[in-house]
Amino acid sequence: MYSFPRDLYVDVRVEESFDTQIRFKQLDLQSQKVRKEKGAFIRVFDGQRWYYSSTTNTDDVQAQIDTLAAMANPNPEILSHPLVAAFEVNQETVLQYEKSSVTDVPIQEKQDLLHEIIRQIKDETIVNHSSYYVDNKTIKSFYSSKGAAITYDQQTCGIRVTLDVVAGENKDQVSISKGATSVSELRGYADYLQQEIAKSVAFVRYAQPVVPGEYAVLLSPEATGVFTHESFGHKSESDFMVGDETMRAEWALGKQVGRDLLNIIDDGTITGNGYVPFDDEGTRGRKTEIISGGLLTGRLHSTATSVALEEGLTGNARAVDFQFEPIVRMTTTYIDKGTRPLQDILAEMDQGIYLETLKHGSGMSTFTLAPARAYKIEGGKITDPVKISVVTGDVFSTLLEVDAVSEEFELTSFVGGGCGKMEQFPLPVGFGGPYTRVRKLQVQ
Amino acid sequence: MNLKQEFITIQEKETTARVQQSRVQAVRLKDITKKGVRVYSEGKIGISGAVGEASDALLLEQAEQNLSAGIAYPYPLTKDYKDHRNYNEAPLSSKEVLEYAEEVLAVLRNEYPDFSFSEFVASNEINVQIRNSEGLDLVYQDAFFNIQLILKEKATANLFDGGLSYLSRQVDIERFLNFNRGFLEAYRNKVDLPKDRRLPVFTIGTSSINGFLGRALHGERFAKGSSLFSGKLGEKLFSERVTLDLMRDPQCSLRPFFDAEGVVLPNDTLSLIENGKLVRVLTDKKTAQLYDLEHTGAATGAYDDPPTIDGAHGQSLAFRTDSQDVKGVLAGQPGIFAFIFSGGDFTADGSYATPVQISFLFDGERLIGKLPEFTMRSHINKMLGEDYIGTFDNNSLYLGDIPSQLQGYFMDIVK
Numbered sequence: 001m002y003s004f005p006r007d008l009y010v011d012v013r014v015e016e017s018f019d020t021q022i023r024f025k026q027l028d029l030q031s032q033k034v035r036k037e038k039g040a041f042i043r044v045f046d047g048q049r050w051y052y053s054s055t056t057n058t059d060d061v062q063a064q065i066d067t068l069a070a071m072a073n074p075n076p077e078i079l080s081h082p083l084v085a086a087f088e089v090n091q092e093t094v095l096q097y098e099k100s101s102v103t104d105v106p107i108q109e110k111q112d113l114l115h116e117i118i119r120q121i122k123d124e125t126i127v128n129h130s131s132y133y134v135d136n137k138t139i140k141s142f143y144s145s146k147g148a149a150i151t152y153d154q155q156t157c158g159i160r161v162t163l164d165v166v167a168g169e170n171k172d173q174v175s176i177s178k179g180a181t182s183v184s185e186l187r188g189y190a191d192y193l194q195q196e197i198a199k200s201v202a203f204v205r206y207a208q209p210v211v212p213g214e215y216a217v218l219l220s221p222e223a224t225g226v227f228t229h230e231s232f233g234h235k236s237e238s239d240f241m242v243g244d245e246t247m248r249a250e251w252a253l254g255k256q257v258g259r260d261l262l263n264i265i266d267d268g269t270i271t272g273n274g275y276v277p278f279d280d281e282g283t284r285g286r287k288t289e290i291i292s293g294g295l296l297t298g299r300l301h302s303t304a305t306s307v308a309l310e311e312g313l314t315g316n317a318r319a320v321d322f323q324f325e326p327i328v329r330m331t332t333t334y335i336d337k338g339t340r341p342l343q344d345i346l347a348e349m350d351q352g353i354y355l356e357t358l359k360h361g362s363g364m365s366t367f368t369l370a371p372a373r374a375y376k377i378e379g380g381k382i383t384d385p386v387k388i389s390v391v392t393g394d395v396f397s398t399l400l401e402v403d404a405v406s407e408e409f410e411l412t413s414f415v416g417g418g419c420g421k422m423e424q425f426p427l428p429v430g431f432g433g434p435y436t437r438v439r440k441l442q443v444q
Numbered sequence: 445m446n447l448k449q450e451f452i453t454i455q456e457k458e459t460t461a462r463v464q465q466s467r468v469q470a471v472r473l474k475d476i477t478k479k480g481v482r483v484y485s486e487g488k489i490g491i492s493g494a495v496g497e498a499s500d501a502l503l504l505e506q507a508e509q510n511l512s513a514g515i516a517y518p519y520p521l522t523k524d525y526k527d528h529r530n531y532n533e534a535p536l537s538s539k540e541v542l543e544y545a546e547e548v549l550a551v552l553r554n555e556y557p558d559f560s561f562s563e564f565v566a567s568n569e570i571n572v573q574i575r576n577s578e579g580l581d582l583v584y585q586d587a588f589f590n591i592q593l594i595l596k597e598k599a600t601a602n603l604f605d606g607g608l609s610y611l612s613r614q615v616d617i618e619r620f621l622n623f624n625r626g627f628l629e630a631y632r633n634k635v636d637l638p639k640d641r642r643l644p645v646f647t648i649g650t651s652s653i654n655g656f657l658g659r660a661l662h663g664e665r666f667a668k669g670s671s672l673f674s675g676k677l678g679e680k681l682f683s684e685r686v687t688l689d690l691m692r693d694p695q696c697s698l699r700p701f702f703d704a705e706g707v708v709l710p711n712d713t714l715s716l717i718e719n720g721k722l723v724r725v726l727t728d729k730k731t732a733q734l735y736d737l738e739h740t741g742a743a744t745g746a747y748d749d750p751p752t753i754d755g756a757h758g759q760s761l762a763f764r765t766d767s768q769d770v771k772g773v774l775a776g777q778p779g780i781f782a783f784i785f786s787g788g789d790f791t792a793d794g795s796y797a798t799p800v801q802i803s804f805l806f807d808g809e810r811l812i813g814k815l816p817e818f819t820m821r822s823h824i825n826k827m828l829g830e831d832y833i834g835t836f837d838n839n840s841l842y843l844g845d846i847p848s849q850l851q852g853y854f855m856d857i858v859k
Contacts, residue, residue: 025754028516029513029514029515030515030750030752031491031515031749031750031752032510032513032515033491033492033493033510033748033749035493035494035495035748036494037494037495037496038495038496039495039496049468049469049470049471050462050469050470050471051470051471052462052470052471052472052473053472053473053474054472054473054474054476055475056476056477056495056496056497057496057497067473068473071471127668127669127670128664128665128668128670130754164665164668164670165670166668166669166670170792170793171669171670171671171672171674171792172670172792173659173665173670173792204792209791209793209795212797212821212858234603235603239464240596240603240604242464242465243464243465243560244560244596244598245598246598246599246600246601247601249601250601251601323474323476325462325470325472359789360787360789361787362786362787363603364602364603364604364784364786364787364801365602365603365801365817366787366799366801366817367787368786368787368788368798368799370787370788370789387791387792387793387795388791389788389789389790389791389795389796389797389798389821390787390788390789390797390798390799392787392799392819396601422563422594423563423564423592442819442858444788444797444819444821444858
């Protein structure tokens with residue numbers, strides 16, 4: 001297929017994507033487009049340095065390989081370089097969306113699906129609304145000079161509705177979103193979207209400013225997902241640890257970072273936003289137990305970090321698209337379900353805050369959660385809606401504050417946004433989990 | 445069929461030296477072209493687009509097919525206007541980028557072995573064009589050198605502890621290094637947070653506030669009553685010193701001087717809030733006509749989208765400088781320069797809170813020492829009202845030759 005130059009490691013990732021986007025403003029169609037793209041990312045390694053190129057001219061990948069090879073220094077020992085030796089060589093085709101492809105659904109059906117949902121928006125406090133349907137199907141092919149030859153597909157679709165709500169002096173813009181892996185699955189969420197719209201309107205109507213302070217916080221599965229991603233997920237991405245003795249000591253495997261009820265998993269084999277059957281270096285996706293019984297048991301790797309830290313491959317080298325090189329990223333990351341009913345956990349809370357939905361989160365040494373819908377907890381019950389700017393906690397200590405996880409469990413899916421890491425944004429990731437109680441977080 | 449045609453082309457070239465642990469780990473080359481075509485007929489718009497080289501004929505055919513979607517666009521096209529601008533005719537070569545990267549990293553490795561630096565040193569070239577069959581012909585070309593290095597103190601277990609930033613059309617490595625020597629010395633000097641519960645806080649750039657104001661100034665939300673500013677046209681919102689412009693001057697913004705409908709503002713700027721008073725809101729042609737608002741040239745949209753008023757406007761907003769002397773304003777009182785404050789947000793009614801991850805004690809000219817993390821809190825009306833200190837040209841922190849500003853407010857501090 002390609003002529004790989006001698007004495008260099010080369011891999012080529014070709015991405016062929018199909019995207020649909022249909023936008024409405026109230027019931028007026030604003031745009032309807034289908035975008036088909038094809039691009040390639042080429043990597044050449046000489047044992048000292050990487051050389052990358054991204055191109056939309058996929059007929060001319062060979063020329064890009066040759067250009068990069070001319071910049072590199074041939075290395076007869078390249079195959080025995082520890083990094084090159086560690087690259088998996090998989091040869092497989094996994095096309096699981098051939099029978100439920102979004103490319104086979106007529107665009108009018110997609111438009112009708114969205115229209116049917118927004119047609120029912122009638123609340124008088126909703127003064128304006130906009131909405132979109134999006135889908136994406138990407139077929140990735142990966143070839144390497146070691147002999148890897150992989151082709152697989154990924155697919156998501158979803159609906160997002162944004163409402164401008166005015167209820168007297170209370171006004172806000174709120175968004176509701178649901179993602180799926182096929183149009184037929186998405187059709188099943190019409191009632192869910194209507195319920196979410198009603199909840200959001202009621203929230204804007206009645207929410208009052210929170211009294212800032214330290215609270216026990218109950219997280220919904222969605223909020224648990226963002227909490228897990230931001231409070232710990234990024235810490236498990238091992239590129240931050242390579243060459244950093246302080247980080248390696250702080251996050252040594254076997255260290256207790258939570259109570260024994262806490263289990264955190266990253267799993268690239270789960271379909272949805274974080275589905276990665278093979279990562280962007282050709283490594284097979286898999287389930288990685290990051291925290292087991294409160295102990296740090298694993299972390300997420302690219303091949304380079306796996307070699308540097310002498311830990312196994314995990315299939316977490318991901319690029320946001322063909323314009324970027326793969327770096328260590330999460331796939332679907334979640335707290336595993338517990339054994340206690342939500343009602344029992346809630347009943348123990350005299351006073352606290354319930355975070356139901358979020359606008360965004362971030363994770364440095366202090367992680368942040370910016371709630372969309374939040375409520376007071378009083379006397380073991382979820383009561384009045386409250387407006388909160390931000391909820392914060394310390395990534396080093398907060399996991400130890402998790403003292404209850406429910407048996408109820410849900411992996412959530414959405415469209416719009418994603419995970420950002422340095423210049424690569426937005427990367428689709430999956431998340432969710434049980435209802436999770438954190439004993440104390442700062443609420444502002 | 446009487447078709448009007450519009451062509452949008454975006455070309456981005458880049459050479460990036462990827463940096464890991466203070467060494468160039470990879471070199472990345474990028475050359476991406478995106479093309480969009482719009483056709484207009486009988487009050488409708490049809491669109492198409494492609495990444496990579498695609499023939500105009502094919503894109504025109506696809507855009508004509510898209511007319512059948514029936515998307516209304518009964519507005520006059522911008523016409524008979526030619527403006528070609530190139531803000532940097534001497535972009536760096538790939539070789540120069542690598543040489544600068546190696547030079548900077550050698551100094552940082554040698555002088556600051558207690559830190560490690562990662563991310564990138566890059567040269568970016570951008571060429572954005574919009575042309576139509578009615579005589580519109582706009583071209584924006586630019587090139588800039590970009591250093592974005594995240595900084596990690598080797599003694600901490602944080603993911604990262606800060607960063608060095610440089611964005612410049614002309615490269616002055618010696619000045620970059622000299623400024624950052626002072627910056628890194630301040631990192632090394634750990635100081636306590638002043639005990640006051642309210643402190644003057646200065647920031648570079650105003651992205652959080654701009655994002656909030658961009659939503660509040662959205663013309664359609666304003667007209668529909670859902671904006672915080674609805675019904676307040678002509679009213680005083682903030683301090684008399686506050687003037688906020690829709691800014692399309694590429695000298696400051698590194699962005700095209702035209703909007704998604706090819707509209708160019710006189711002198712590339714238009715005030716929205718003038719001396720604290722709301723005078724205009726953000727509109728595209730549709731919003732202006734639909735709600736009888738002044739057209740302000742604020743259309744957004746991807747290269748293959750119909751123009752729209754929806755989208756993020758924060759980056760197109762700029763406060764006008766209203767104050768000159770940060771040190772004089774501080775008058776010996778300790779100030780804070782908030783460098784990284786991410787993750788917080790405004791509530792719908794304007795309350796604001798955010799953790800401040802990286803900040804420095806600041807005397808108005810010089811960063812004195814690194815402060816511990818804290819949370820700051822206020823409200824938009826206070827930040828740009830009674831607690832507003834001012835917007836200053838940034839003469840204190842050298843971040844390249846793209847003009848930047850410092851903005852200050854008294855904020856409530858939560859430790």
